[in-house]
Amino acid sequence: MNIKELYYYHDLVRTKNFSQVASDFNISQPTVTMAIKRLEESFGTTFFMRDRSHHQLTVTSTGLQFDQHVQRVIEELEIAQKELARAxxxxxxxxxxxxxxxxxxxxxxxxxxxxxxxxxxxxxxxxxxxxxxxxxxxxxxxxxxxxxxxxxxxxxxxxxxxKAPIKIIVAKDHPLTAFKNGISFAQAAQYPFITLDDEYVHAQAFRQAAHLARVRPKIIFKTSDVQILKALVANNSGISFLTDLALDANDGLIALPLTDGSQPEFxxxxxxxxxxxxxxxxxxxxxxxxxxxxxx
Structure with missing residues (x-):
């Protein structure tokens, strides 16, 4: 079996057109036809049904099944090429x-x-x-x-x-600093939140914590920039839900541990x-x- 034939095969499943496959790979149409014939003979089955009167090509059930394997082979070959090049x-x-x-x-x-x-x-x-x-x-x-x-x-x-806990983050002069030893998510949810966007796992953690506490906190701003989030919280524009890994001593922020059970961790x-x-x-x-x- 020639590796190139697998590429021809998958493209034919995709396009259902011999001429298109030949054009895609800059080869002759008979080359594509012979490649498919060799594959069918090798596996002892029919992958395509040809309706010459209507110029239609239909992929059989075994053809579709075989294409699933072909796609995995092609994917692994491409991954191997990348990994070997880096090596x-x-x-x-x-x-x-x-x-x-x-x-x-x-x-x-x-x-x-x-x-x-x-x-x-x-x-x-x-x-x-x-x-x-x-x-x-x-x-x-x-x-x-x-x-x-x-x-x-x-x-x-x-x-x-x-592992690191995810905590309620507030400014040093925020009223919630009275709960330095611990606060429930429901208590924190009385204040507006500034959160990270869905690119971060914190967004999923926030939804999970809110679900467990059976509350719907108000989100006034979402950002993909942690520094912006911390600056806004330090300015008392809102509170946040963030792993304490991301905090520095000069941020002007206080991290309040959650007292709720089964809280998400980073x-x-x-x-x-x-x-x-x-x-x-x-x-x-x-x-x-x-x-x-x-x-x-």
Missing amino acids: KQERISFGLPPIIGSWYFPRFTPALLQAGLLNQLEVVDHGSASLLQLLAKGELDLALLGSLQPFQQPSLRARVID IISLAARANRLLTPNAQRLWSILETPLKRS
Whole structure:
């Protein structure tokens, strides 16, 4: 079986037109016809029904089933090409969400500098949901991901490396600072919120906390910028729901722990594709990142 024939096959399923496939791959139509014939003979079945009188081509049920396998083969081949190309360059494509990249990952930089790995990283900065998709497509070697639950996908090799509570964040002179030892989400929900948008897992955590508390908090502003969110909260424009990982001493903010049971927490995981064989440099990066660090 020629790998190119699988590409011809999938394109024919998509277009149902031999001439179009020939044009797409800059080959002759008889080349496409013979490729499909060889595949059908190889598997002892018919993948296409041809109605020459009406110039129609119909994909059989076995043809559709075979195309599902073909798509997976093509996807894996394309992923392999990307991974092998990066391996030759000795570069590591590394996914970092904004909060983890800004307030958690820097703790590892001394060890990465000492190992000579920091300058090998090609950092991709997106939200965890987007990075998870890039991992699946083979666009990334490794990623640090934020979530509310540990990852359980069979296609993913994931290790939880840290957890942090998500708290109510208020300005230092806000009335809710009276609840420094703890506050219920329902109590906090009496004040307007400034939240992160759906690119962050915090949006899901906020909805989950509101559902558990059976309240509908008022959201006056959503943003994708953590610094803007913190500045607005510090200015008493509203309160927020944020992991304390993202707080600095000079932010002018107070983090109030929630007293409610079963509250969401921010989970940080190190992840790679399950069938991805890491290069020596990528494996060294994995080993450094999975080493527990003391919280500063």
